[in-house]
Amino acid sequence: MEEKIEIEIFHTKFTLISNNREKTIKIAKFIDEKMKEIYNITGISSSLKLAILAALNIADELFTLKENSFGLKPNESDFIVNRIIGLTNRIKHILDNKIEE
Numbered sequence: 455m456e457e458k459i460e461i462e463i464f465h466t467k468f469t470l471i472s473n474n475r476e477k478t479i480k481i482a483k484f485i486d487e488k489m490k491e492i493y494n495i496t497g498i499s500s501s502l503k504l505a506i507l508a509a510l511n512i513a514d515e516l517f518t519l520k521e522n523s524f525g526l527k528p529n530e531s532d533f534i535v536n537r538i539i540g541l542t543n544r545i546k547h548i549l550d551n552k553i554e555e
Contacts, residue, residue, distance in 0.1 A: 464489040464501055488512060503549050510542045 456473045461482035472478040488508040489501075498504055517534055 462486065464493070464504060466501065485512075500549075503546070506545055506549065507542070510538065510545070514538050 456471050457475060459470050459472050459475055459478050461468050461470060461479060463482055463486045468482075470478060470482075485508060488511060489504045492498070492504055492507050492511065496507070498507070514535070517538065521534065
């Protein structure tokens with residue numbers, strides 16, 4: 455049954471509709487912790503930048519899990535990791551330039 459759920463991610467409150475309260479809260483907590491972890495490492499205070507870096511970090515974790523599940527060869531996984539790092543750097547550069555405008 456769908457219900458409204460109040461969550462907070464990196465000091466911002468959201469109202470979501472979900473049919474799985476516990477799972478939604480668990481996911482929100484995971485994202486909040488990831489954003490705070492990145493904030494503590496980088497000092498970046500922009501919620502948008504933190505959200506993008508958190509998404510990239512979570513995507514990296516997902517790709518790593520999929521690699522392990524699908525048995526990619528080491529050079530294939532290195533390529534994917536390097537590609538993610540490159541894309542992360544490009545996004546960070548674009549965001550840095552956008553915020554300065």
